[in-house]
Amino acid sequence: MDERKGPYAPMYYFIVNPSAGSGRGRRVWKAIACYMDLHNIEYEAVLTGSVGDARIAARELTEKKRQPGLLIVVGGSGTVNEVLDGAVLHGIFDLGYIPAGTGNDLSRCLHIPKRTIRCLKKQLYPRHFSMVDYGVLSLGSSEISHRRFMVSAGMGFDAAVCCAASASRLRGIMGRLGLGKLFCFLLGLCQAAGCRSSRGYILLDGVKKVEFNHILFISCHIQPSEGGGFVFAPRADGSDGRMNVCVVSHSSRKRLIPVMLQALTGRFKKHKGARMFECREVSIHTDAPLPVHVDGEFCGTQTDLRAECISRQIRMGI
Known part of the structure; x- marks a missing residue:
């Protein structure tokens, strides 16, 4: 029975x-x-x-x-x-x-x-069950639009890659061949050449403000990886009620190459131009509009975002 x-x-x-x-x-x-x-x-x-x-x-x-x-x-x-x-x-x-x-x-x-x-x-x-966090991304200075996410959200270079990947007919073919990560890496190399940077800042938990001159991308992680296995936040834990924020800021686009290589191999470490932060919520401002993604889905361009982690509200059987 x-x-x-x-x-x-x-x-x-x-x-x-x-x-x-x-x-x-x-x-x-x-x-x-x-x-x-x-x-x-x-x-x-x-x-x-x-x-x-x-x-x-x-x-x-x-x-x-x-x-x-x-x-x-x-x-x-x-x-x-x-x-x-x-x-x-x-x-x-x-x-x-x-x-x-x-x-x-x-x-x-x-x-x-x-x-x-x-x-x-x-x-x-x-x-048994696992209680999992999710994130809420508020778009725009007035925060009139909100999107939930389970993996990551962010703006800049990684969002531009997500947008290009979703528009490419090769994505599905490369994925079926087991070459999805390689495809995203090569696509990232193409996007890096024309990647736009901006001055801006992040405000962590409404207290700590950190300014940057050449923001290439900012990603907010509930889970460690995005883009088919690029580990930009190796310390992220999807059940701890906190986000890991990765900021890559440098005047040279070439700095994106070692960042992608490290993320591709799962050995992302601190190096010049990349910084990691941990928080429950973060406000982001850039002087120039940058592309935005939520779980790999393109959400247009913005100058202001706010991301918040909602702790352990999703129950999944494992």
């Missing part, structure tokens, strides 16, 4: 991006649906068709807070970002994740199994 049956059995809601990973999302979902049907486990599924659909589906599924239930995302980091951003949160948010994208930074940071069915079983029959 299935232990999931009975008056207190949880309901499983899937939000699936079939296009994630250049079609990998569809293949992963077929395997999941087959397992769920074979074991007579009740579930509902929403398959997205375009950008924004996952956000709408998450809002509709959570605004009335049906309980008990688990919302499981099948897709990449961008799909998870949409679901988190669209969900109506009523305290602790029960979230599951089965990776099907190209970068999969979140699954890497949370040590989620790569094999689909093994990963699904972790969601259905968790041995």
Whole structure:
């Protein structure tokens, strides 16, 4: 007899991006649906068709807070970002994740199994739960726009790379070949030549102000890596209620090359032009508008941002 049956059995809601990973999302979902049907486990599924659909589906599924239930995302980091951003949160948010994208930074940071069915079983029959942080990014000096994120958000060079990657047709092909990190590195080299810098400052927890003359990028991390495995914040812990902020500021764009190489190998260390900070919230100002990203999704250009860490409000079975 299935232990999931009975008056207190949880309901499983899937939000699936079939296009994630250049079609990998569809293949992963077929395997999941087959397992769920074979074991007579009740579930509902929403398959997205375009950008924004996952956000709408998450809002509709959570605004009335049906309980008990688990919302499981099948897709990449961008799909998870949409679901988190669209969900109506009523305290602790029960979230599951089965990776099907190209970068999969979140699954890497949370040590989620790569094999689909093994990963699904972790969601259905968790041995214990992990309470995970998420971030909120406020855009603009008036902070009229807000975006949640689970991995990282920032502005400058890394956002420009994210924008170029999302627009490239080669991203999915290189990802399927296992060359996603190499693709992002080469794309970063191309973007570095024309990378724009700006004067500006950061304000940590409303107390400590640090000024910079040549900001190339600022990234705020809940999790250690971004961009498909570039570890810019090796000390970041997604459950400690704090963010790690990486600031790279230097007059020479060539300084970006050793930064990328170190991040690519996971051995990011302090060196000239790169500084690390830890805080619960940070306000960022740049004199010139710089591109902004949230979990790898391009959000236009801004001069003012504020990022805040929301501590341990997402519950994930592992």
